[in-house]
């Protein structure tokens with residue numbers, strides 16, 4: 001049984017419905033990310049799980065119990081927010097000790113646990129500093145220590161790294177993953193950054209306008225997106241309308257030419273897509289699998305790679321090649337769509 005389960009949750013603000021009939025499950029020990037563009041309802045979902053708000057309809061089950069109406073302070077959850085939300089007038093020690101004090105943990109034990117946790121997040125010797133005397137990355141580690149020291153049944157992180165610079169973000173996400181695996185805690189991690197979320201998560205739930213469009217392992221989502229929305233999110237740029245034929249794996253394009261698709265036979269068979277880097281560009285007329293002739297409309301030099309926009313009889317394709325050969329605007333070329341890389345939606 002899942003540790004956490006949202007069942008048919010409808011929620012929003014006043015009469016404004018944001019989450020529609022949302023179902024969501026997290027197993028014990030998993031780190032699950034909620035990924036989606038700004039405004040899609042990630043924070044609303046997290047606030048609901050945290051207990052800052054209650055749903056209009058539906059149930060929240062935690063560890064087999066109905067938690068829908070359980071107040072915030074009766075949920076043993078830890079939070080880390082984007083804006084660290086440390087207490088500015090308290091030392092690092094007191095910030096981290098806060099949750100233990102609330103839980104009336106005896107002094108000696110509290111001291112021991114706080115110091116151990118500070119060592120875990122690599123902040124030995126910082127216990128007497130104030131938040132303003134620390135860098136963004138250090139403050140975020142204090143926030144993490146404060147959330148973890150209470151041994152939460154669930155850790156909720158809302159874009160915890162978005163205020164940090166790019167390099168530190170990468171370092172901190174490895175750190176969060178390391179701590180999560182060390183302690184085996186269950187976590188829900190909200191982000192709008194695809195790379196960050198794929199790097200850190202056991203599972204990813206991609207949200208779109210208040211619903212979860214697909215929830216799966218990062219590799220399943222990357223390799224087998226189920227909808228056009230998801231496919232676009234993970235780098236598919238080229239979409240084609242297709243029709244089935246009598247032969248398995250063979251489809252017709254809108255101009256009645258054939259394409260062969262290998263081993264990606266899911267979906268309704270009405271639409272297919274392919275990433276720019278899975279299309280080869282060869283001089284027109286060259287023999288190649290799934291050929292489409294076209295004309296180079298835009299040529300963009302990207303350092304290691306060249307990107308071309310190529311107009312074909314069935315629409316414009318974006319392709320990205322690392323080939324030596326360079327094509328100019330107006331060149332007639334043949335695109336070859338790798339049969340094993342075409343995904344059916």
Ligand SMILES: Nc1ncnc2c1ncn2[C@@H]1O[C@H](COP(=O)(O)OP(=O)(O)O)[C@@H](O)[C@H]1O
Nearest residue numbers: 013016018036037038039040041042043044045
């Ligand atoms: N306190 C609020 N009152 C009214 N509407 C809100 C409030 N907070 C968020 N919203 C609206 O709810 C929608 C989802 O917001 P949110 O869950 O914060 O999105 P995300 O975290 O995915 O960016 C947005 O349209 C937003 O404008």
Ligand SMILES: [Mg+2]
Nearest residue numbers: 042043044158
């Ligand atoms: Mg948000």
